[in-house]
Amino acid sequence: MSVFTPLTKAQLEDFLSPYRLGALHDFQEIQAGTENSNFFIHLGNGQYVLTLIERGPLQDLPFFIELLERLHAAGFAVPYAITTPSGEALRTLKGKPALLQPCLPGRHVDNPSAAHCAEVGRWLAGLHLLTRQAPLIRKSDRGLDWMQAQGKALSPDLSADEAALLHAALAEIQSKQEQIRALPSANLHADLFRDNVMFEGEHLSGVIDFYNACSGPMLYDLAIALNDWCSQAGGALDLARARALLDAYAAKRPFSQAEATLLPCLLRIAAVRFWLSRLLAARAFAGQDVLIKDPHEYARLLSARQQVLLTLPLAL
Numbered sequence: 001m002s003v004f005t006p007l008t009k010a011q012l013e014d015f016l017s018p019y020r021l022g023a024l025h026d027f028q029e030i031q032a033g034t035e036n037s038n039f040f041i042h043l044g045n046g047q048y049v050l051t052l053i054e055r056g057p058l059q060d061l062p063f064f065i066e067l068l069e070r071l072h073a074a075g076f077a078v079p080y081a082i083t084t085p086s087g088e089a090l091r092t093l094k095g096k097p098a099l100l101q102p103c104l105p106g107r108h109v110d111n112p113s114a115a116h117c118a119e120v121g122r123w124l125a126g127l128h129l130l131t132r133q134a135p136l137i138r139k140s141d142r143g144l145d146w147m148q149a150q151g152k153a154l155s156p157d158l159s160a161d162e163a164a165l166l167h168a169a170l171a172e173i174q175s176k177q178e179q180i181r182a183l184p185s186a187n188l189h190a191d192l193f194r195d196n197v198m199f200e201g202e203h204l205s206g207v208i209d210f211y212n213a214c215s216g217p218m219l220y221d222l223a224i225a226l227n228d229w230c231s232q233a234g235g236a237l238d239l240a241r242a243r244a245l246l247d248a249y250a251a252k253r254p255f256s257q258a259e260a261t262l263l264p265c266l267l268r269i270a271a272v273r274f275w276l277s278r279l280l281a282a283r284a285f286a287g288q289d290v291l292i293k294d295p296h297e298y299a300r301l302l303s304a305r306q307q308v309l310l311t312l313p314l315a316l
C-alpha cells in the first residue's frame with residue numbers, strides 16, 4: 001500500500017467542511033501512489049481527490065499550486081488546488097500539507113498505441129507553448145548536479161557492468177552540460193509517465209502528479225515521455241510510437257537543430273535520472289509496504305539508448 005497517513009471519517013469531515021461542497025458520502029484510500037497519501041472523496045456535489053504531501057520539496061508547494069492554477073485557467077485538465085471560500089488553497093491535515101483537487105476522469109493506459117502517444121506529444125507541446133515566454137522558475141531537485149552526486153553515492157551498490165554504464169553516462173552529462181543548459185526552456189512536467197496520465201479511449205483526459213515540475217529544457221520533458229511511453233519490453237525504442245509522439249509535438253512547436261543534435265544524449269540523461277531515483281527509493285523503502293518501481297528497468301533502458309536511431313522532425 002502507499003497511504004502513509006490514514007484518516008478517519010471524522011477527521012475528513014472536519015477538514016472538508018470549510019469548502020462547502022456538501023456532505024461527505026464516502027472516501028477510499030488510493031493504493032497506487034508512491035510518494036504521498038491520496039484519497040478519493042465523494043462529496044454531496046461530486047468526486048474529489050485529497051492529497052497529503054508526505055515528502056519532497058515542501059518549500060516549493062506555492063510553485064506547484066501556481067503552475068497548476070495557470071494550467072487550469074488555460075483549460076488543461078489538471079489537479080489544481082481547490083480553494084475554500086476564504087481563498088485557502090494549501091491547508092494542513094494531521095500535520096501534513098493538504099490539497100483538495102478535482103477528480104479527473106479516465107484511466108491509465110499500460111500499453112499505449114501510437115494514437116495515445118500522439119496525444120501525449122500534443123499535451124507536452126501545449127504545456128511548453130503556454131509557459132515558455134514566462135516560465136515559473138523552479139530548478140529541478142533531481143537535475144544534472146543531483147545525478148552526479150547520487151551517481152557517485154550509489155555506484156558502489158551496482159554490478160561492475162552497471163557501474164561502467166552509469167559512469168559513462170555521467171561523464172557524457174558532465175561534458176555536455178553547457179549545451180544542455182542552453183536548450184530552449186519552459187515549464188516541464190518532468191515525470192510524464194503512463195501512470196501520471198489519464199485517458200478516455202484515445203482522448204487524453206487528465207495529467208496528474210506535478211511534484212517534479214520545474215523550469216528547464218523542453219527536450220528533457222520529451223525524452224522522459226519517450227522513454228516511458230515508447231519503449232519495447234527490452235528497452236529499445238518503439239520507433240512508430242516515438243514518431244507519433246514527436247510528430248504531434250512538432251506540429252505545434254517545431255524543434256531546433258540543437259534539440260535534434262542532443263536528443264540521444266537527453267534520452268540517456270532521462271534514463272539515468274529515473275534509474276538513480278528508483279535505486280534511492282529501493283534503498284529507502286526496502287522491506288516496507290510501499291510500491292517500489294524496478295531500478296533495473298532503467299539500467300536496461302540506458303543500455304538500449306547507447307545507440308539511438310530516432311531523429312527529430314525538423315521544420316524545412
Ligand SMILES: Nc1ncnc2c1ncn2[C@@H]1O[C@H](COP(=O)(O)OP(=O)(O)O)[C@@H](O)[C@H]1O
Nearest residue numbers: 030032033034035036049079102103104208209
Ligand atoms: N486528481 C486525480 N484524479 C483522478 N485520479 C487521481 C488524481 N490524483 C491521483 N489520482 C489517482 O491516484 C493515483 C496516485 O496518484 P499519484 O499522484 O501518482 O501519487 P503519488 O504522488 O503518491 O505518486 C494515480 O495513479 C491516480 O489513479
Ligand SMILES: N[C@@H](CCOP(=O)(O)O)C(=O)O
Nearest residue numbers: 142191193212274277278293
Ligand atoms: N515516475 C517515476 C517516479 C517519480 O520520480 P521521483 O523522483 O519523484 O520518485 C518512476 O517511475 O520512477
